[in-house]
Each structure stands twice: as structure tokens, then as C-alpha cells.
Amino acid sequence: MxxxxxxxxxxxxxxxxxxxxxxxxxxxxxxxxxxxxxxxxxxxxxxxxxxxLGRLPELTGVHDRGDHVFIGAMTTHDEVMRSSLVNSACPLVALTTATVADPAVRHRGTFGGSLAHADPAADLPAVVLALDGVLVARSAEGEREIPAAEFFVDYLESALRPGEILLGARIPKLGDGWGYHYEKFHRTAQAWPIVGVAAAVRRSNGSIQEARIGLTNMGPTPLRARAVESALQGAELGDQVRQACEQAAEGTSPSGDLHAQPDYRRHLARVLTHRAIRTAAGSP
Ligand code: FAD
The missing domain is CATH 3.30.43.10 (Uridine Diphospho-n-acetylenolpyruvylglucosamine Reductase, domain 2)
Known part of the structure; x- marks a missing residue:
């Protein structure tokens, strides 16, 4: 049309x-x-x-700011996934971006566009949420910061106010000892996830000390799997991790569509969370 x-x-x-x-x-x-x-x-x-926004250099590029990396809103997916800084300091962002769409879309689509659009089926919002990113917006009135936990308000609705431009997002560097994975279930002909799980895990001596988990497409906004995060604290790799991941669908409200009914999405959330945690923790 x-x-x-x-x-x-x-x-x-x-x-x-x-x-x-x-x-x-x-x-x-x-x-x-x-x-x-x-x-x-x-x-x-x-x-x-x-x-x-294509002529605004302030919105592009990836910048090292000490304890965090700032990714400009107009940085394309292709630039993000190839950035050595993103790959070394926030690998979860890089490896998830590499799963977004196809090369043609990744050369045009932007990091900030993906966040501002607030589609619960998009891959990057769950990652920024899991990593406790902070979004930075600017309007004629000035600049403000919005924690990712407050940014995704509803289906295709963000906390951006009319007249505000997203400048980019700060992604905290988690430091040593963390492992990462993004597990995504999608139809072979399309990259859009039916369900996706972003996991960051700090492991020590065969058990998990801390976990951050973001869920894609399990409700009108990206969600944190808080029940699993709590249950994983101190969990030993093996049965304890498996049991913790059984709570992955708690507090979610997935919708049903042509590709998956809500129950199937809940099942996927449990299975994919377990896979994501095991891989992030480097467990066979
Ligand atoms: P636009 O389309 O230009 O904008 C989207 C919305 O965000 C608009 O409302 C716009 O006003 C607003 N906006 C954009 N930038 C700003 C800003 N800086 N400040 C304020 N508002 C802003 N995504 C996935 O996550 N996973 C996939 O597998 C996937 N597959 C795709 C497959 C296809 C065929 C296509 C066409 C898209 C796919 N996408 C996928 C979406 C893609 O990642 C887009 O990049 C993303 O959804 C939007 O980014 P954009 O830069 O194109 O934004």
C-alpha cells in the first residue's frame, strides 16, 4: 500500500x-x-x-565511558554487532544483535529504533532490561535518564514523551566472571523470535552467584524473570538450575497468535531459560 x-x-x-x-x-x-x-x-x-535523524552525528557510535558503554541511538545493528568495544565490554548486546533479522535490515535498522519502537517481540529490549541499561532522552526542555525497567510501558509504548528523542543507552559493564547467552526460538524463514531469553550469569566454584534474565515476547513488554533470578542465587549447576528455570513463566502474560499459543510460549520460556543459563554458565 x-x-x-x-x-x-x-x-x-x-x-x-x-x-x-x-x-x-x-x-x-x-x-x-x-x-x-x-x-x-x-x-x-x-x-x-x-x-x-540521519544527519545527527551525536546519535551515532559506541563510546567507552568507564563503568559503562554508551551506544548511540542511530548506531546500526551491523555497527553494534561488529564493534570491538561492544563485543568485549557487553558481549550479550553483540551476540543478540547478530541474531536480529538479516544483513539488509541490520544495515538500516538502529539500536535506538529497536528500543524506541518498544515491540515486545524485538530482541534487544530484553537484553537492555536484563543488563539494567539506562536510556537517555532529549527534548527541547533538556535531557533525562530513564532506567530500562521504566522505559517499556506497554505494547509498542515507551516512556518517551511527545517531542523527545532517544539519544542512546548506557549499558553497564558487568566485569569479570560473567557469562552470557541469548537463546531464541524462531521460525526458520524469519528471525523474529517466538520467544527469546537473554541471560547473564556470574558463576563460581560450580554454582551460580548471580543471574540476570530478560524475556522476549512473554507479555506486552520485555520482562525480567525475577523468580528464576532469585532461585538461581547459590544454585549448583545441574538439578538445582533445572528446577529454578521451571519458574521462568511466572508473572508473564504471553499472547497467542498464529505461531504459538500462550501455553506453548510458557513451555518455551522454561526450556529456553534453562538452555540460556546453562550456556551462559559454561555448563555442558
Ligand atoms: P524506525 O523504524 O525508523 O522507527 C521505529 C519507531 O521508533 C518509530 O516510532 C520512530 O519514531 C521511533 N524512533 C526511532 N528512533 C528514535 C529515536 N532515536 N528517538 C525517538 N524515537 C525513535 N527486530 C528484532 O529485534 N528481531 C528480528 O528478528 C527482527 N527482524 C526483522 C525482520 C524484518 C524483515 C524487518 C523489516 C525488521 C525486523 N526487525 C527485527 C526490526 C528491526 O530490528 C528494526 O531495526 C527496529 O525494529 C526499528 O529500528 P529502526 O531504526 O528501523 O526504527
Missing amino acids: IPATFDYVRPGSLDEACQALASDEDAKALAGGQSLLPLLRLRLAYPSTLVD
């Missing part, structure tokens, strides 16, 4: 971009267009103006 008519602006500065969004409540930011343009073509969205 052909989108409804819209105006298009490509600001040359962040201030101009904030101004363009603030002056028109029906304007929308345009990043890689990999989610927004299909919505326009299906006429599920009809913004009056698209504010293209």
Missing part, C-alpha cells in the same frame, strides 16, 4: 530535530525505517511529518 501524505524534514542539529518534534504533536522521528515505514505503508500510522 501507499502511505498517507506526510512532510519530511532532515534537521542538521539536535536542537532543530527537538524543535521539529516539539512543534507538531503528530510528527514522528525516523531512524532506519525498518519498523516505521511498514506501519506507514499499512496505514497503521500516519504521522504529519517525519523527522529524519
Whole structure:
């Protein structure tokens, strides 16, 4: 289908971009267009103006900030997955990004677009949530920080206010002793996950000291598997870990669709959480 008519602006500065969004409540930011343009073509969205963020160098790149890595919102998935800094300091982000879509989408789609779109079926929100990332937004009024736990509000709804631009996200470096894995169940013809599980695990002497787990597509927003995280504290690799992972669907509310009914998604969450934890912990 052909989108409804819209105006298009490509600001040359962040201030101009904030101004363009603030002056028109029906304007929308345009990043890689990999989610927004299909919505326009299906006429599920009809913004009056698209504010293209493609000329704002402040929004691109990956930066080492000591105890965290800052990933600019307009950094493409391809740049993120190839970044040596992301691979060394926050490997869970790199290895999950490599599972997103296909090379063509990864060259256009952006890290920030994936977060701002707040699709519970997207892979990166659960990762940023599991790692306790902090999102940074800017509007004509100034800058503010939003913890990932408060950013994903509902289905396709983030905590961004009208007129706000996502600048990027801070991803804390977890340090030594952590292992990571992203386990994703998807149809072979498509990369979108039916269910995904992001896991970061600190292991010592055959048991798990700490675990962070984010669930993809198990509710209207990405979720933390808090019950499993608590049960894994001090759990020995083997049966104790298996038992802890049985709680992976607790507190979730997956929807049913053509690909999976809620019960099947709950089953997947348990199985994939166990696999993700075992792999992250380096357990056979
Ligand atoms: P856009 O489409 O440009 O924008 C999306 C939304 O975010 C819009 O509402 C826009 O206004 C808003 N927005 C974007 N950037 C900002 C910003 N800086 N500040 C404020 N608002 C902003 N994703 C997965 O996670 N896993 C997959 O397996 C997967 N498979 C895909 C397969 C296909 C064929 C396609 C087309 C997409 C797929 N995606 C997948 C989605 C892809 O990852 C997109 O990159 C992502 O959803 C949106 O990023 P974008 O840069 O294209 O954002």
C-alpha cells in the first residue's frame, strides 16, 4: 500500500530535530525505517511529518565511558554487532544483535529504533532490561535518564514523551566472571523470535552467584524473570538450575497468535531459560 501524505524534514542539529518534534504533536522521528515505514505503508500510522535523524552525528557510535558503554541511538545493528568495544565490554548486546533479522535490515535498522519502537517481540529490549541499561532522552526542555525497567510501558509504548528523542543507552559493564547467552526460538524463514531469553550469569566454584534474565515476547513488554533470578542465587549447576528455570513463566502474560499459543510460549520460556543459563554458565 501507499502511505498517507506526510512532510519530511532532515534537521542538521539536535536542537532543530527537538524543535521539529516539539512543534507538531503528530510528527514522528525516523531512524532506519525498518519498523516505521511498514506501519506507514499499512496505514497503521500516519504521522504529519517525519523527522529524519540521519544527519545527527551525536546519535551515532559506541563510546567507552568507564563503568559503562554508551551506544548511540542511530548506531546500526551491523555497527553494534561488529564493534570491538561492544563485543568485549557487553558481549550479550553483540551476540543478540547478530541474531536480529538479516544483513539488509541490520544495515538500516538502529539500536535506538529497536528500543524506541518498544515491540515486545524485538530482541534487544530484553537484553537492555536484563543488563539494567539506562536510556537517555532529549527534548527541547533538556535531557533525562530513564532506567530500562521504566522505559517499556506497554505494547509498542515507551516512556518517551511527545517531542523527545532517544539519544542512546548506557549499558553497564558487568566485569569479570560473567557469562552470557541469548537463546531464541524462531521460525526458520524469519528471525523474529517466538520467544527469546537473554541471560547473564556470574558463576563460581560450580554454582551460580548471580543471574540476570530478560524475556522476549512473554507479555506486552520485555520482562525480567525475577523468580528464576532469585532461585538461581547459590544454585549448583545441574538439578538445582533445572528446577529454578521451571519458574521462568511466572508473572508473564504471553499472547497467542498464529505461531504459538500462550501455553506453548510458557513451555518455551522454561526450556529456553534453562538452555540460556546453562550456556551462559559454561555448563555442558
Ligand atoms: P524506525 O523504524 O525508523 O522507527 C521505529 C519507531 O521508533 C518509530 O516510532 C520512530 O519514531 C521511533 N524512533 C526511532 N528512533 C528514535 C529515536 N532515536 N528517538 C525517538 N524515537 C525513535 N527486530 C528484532 O529485534 N528481531 C528480528 O528478528 C527482527 N527482524 C526483522 C525482520 C524484518 C524483515 C524487518 C523489516 C525488521 C525486523 N526487525 C527485527 C526490526 C528491526 O530490528 C528494526 O531495526 C527496529 O525494529 C526499528 O529500528 P529502526 O531504526 O528501523 O526504527
